Amino acid sequence: MRISHLPSQHSQTVRLLQITDTHLFADPYGCLLGVNTAASFQAVVGEIQSSQVEFDAIIATGDISQDHTAESYQRFVDGIAHWPQPCFWLPGNHDYQQEMQSILAQSTLQRCDSVLVGEHWQLVVLDSQVKGVPHGRLSEEQLSLLDTALSTNKDRHTLVLLHHHPLPAGSAWLDQHQLHNQEDFWAVVEKHNNVKGVVCGHIHQALDTEHKGRRVMAAPSTCIQFKPDSDDFALDSTNPGWREIELHQDGTIITHVGRLKGTEFQPDMNSTGY
């Protein structure tokens, strides 16, 4: 297992910044359904800076690239390069692992399975990608990695990260692309009492709910947003954004979503998919 450490900083509380579904292209003018994804990503990074969001690490929960190019991954690296904090990342369905592994291994970026966070927490960072299809699945290896991390560090509160949503989000078109073996995932989680939260990307919308007694959160994409509770593909006019997650030493999670202001990154609302 690839294990990283994130020492706790000034206080015992650890603050994470979730950035997800950037869908970047090699082309700086590359657009997804009318939104220039490089520009919206840069705007989100700029807004996080100007609103002085404080965080100890970034978690990038997949779909970093839309075109699988090394340049698109480099664009992500460059976009966060001014931040000295580490970035822990995992692959989404749109990612190309070979390029990811080589480009996202620079400076502060790390692909690891588990992060021991301060004295009280751990992150388990899972790969739910099934090559070439939008839905997710956790392999036996990933399920066993989760099980091992949870039992080895049973005294640490745990936040599990994966790209695909491990519960129905409430939109039929999107739920066909959810984590397909979610019963297997929850069976492992339910064996242990230290999982305090699960964080995913993929659904391009904010979510903060409870499932099987555990907190489940997702963040807006830095580009286009999907309309909640729509059985057919539909975009939402809410702005690109991010999620901030505070991990407290007693196991409490405090979280909120930040978004851009204005109307610069409105997608083509009549799009029917991509």
Ligand SMILES: Nc1ncnc2c1ncn2[C@@H]1O[C@@H]2COP(=O)(O)O[C@H]2[C@H]1O
């Ligand atoms: N109209 C559609 N119907 C079903 N799936 C779609 C449609 N448009 C896009 N998708 C896929 O659904 C995925 C959901 O989010 P992704 O960013 O992974 O990428 C999306 C596409 O792979």
Ligand SMILES: [Fe+2]
């Ligand atoms: Fe996505």
